[in-house]
Amino acid sequence: MVLTKDLVNTFRGNAPSLGLVATTFGDDARDNWLDIQITELAAFSGCKDKLTDHQIQSLIDIVAEEYHYLKVTEIMYFFRKFKAGEYGKFYGAVDPLTITCALKEFCDDRRAILSRLHKEENDRRRRNDPEYIRWLRQYSAYERMASFYSVNFRSKDFTLDDFREVWWLFNLGYERKNHGYIEP
Structure with missing residues (x-):
């Protein structure tokens, strides 16, 4: 969680994207890492009805395909913020659709954060020009x-x-x- 406290390192750092992890270490490494993140979220939620293996695998496939450009630190940041209650809530059961909708919302926030960080960097660079x-x-x-x-x-x-x-x-x-x- 220390990696995700600094927004500059989380969003602009050198962490690999999900796609790069899959290319470098194979799809299994990426899928296992995502499985750990999703399972940890499900356990954290305290819901009685957990995800089935089929739901977990489907969710992993969707995240790997649709969000391959996200860095692992960004995914960690998303799960941390989800656990903090900023990106959705489960009602009795862990719902994969809630997670994918929250990821979509996170990507909108991500664009705003990246834009703000880019502007701050340009302002800082310009002040020294x-x-x-x-x-x-x-x-x-x-x-x-x-x-x-x-x-x-x-x-x-x-x-x-x-x-x-x-x-x-x-x-x-x-x-x-x-x-x-x-x-x-």
Whole structure:
């Protein structure tokens, strides 16, 4: 369960997908691993009526075929969240259809999580990008200049373009002397 607490490692880590497990170790290894996960969920549920061997095998086949792209850590995360009550509930009997419907819902959540993680990574990368930092500084200086102009120099004769030409004087600190200008 420690593997699934960190969302970045769970969803963006190097864990193999179900398809890769089947290709590398064979279908039996993948099926045995899924069997353990499903059986553990059934035991955890405390339901009186458990899954039959045929239901378990059918569920394994469906998960292996439909969700082969999911990483094993993502499957573990799904089962952990299912046990936490976030993806369905059993009513008296362990129902394979409840599990497959919950997996479908999980995949929708997975897309949102991956999108959020991708955006966070891009934001983090962009914050360290020298071009972006330079752009932020220029934008900040422009905002300061435009704000200063709008407060002190609203005139038809003295436009913002005219003010840009003398802004370098204000950048040198001349606006800090007592000229009656208001700093926004």
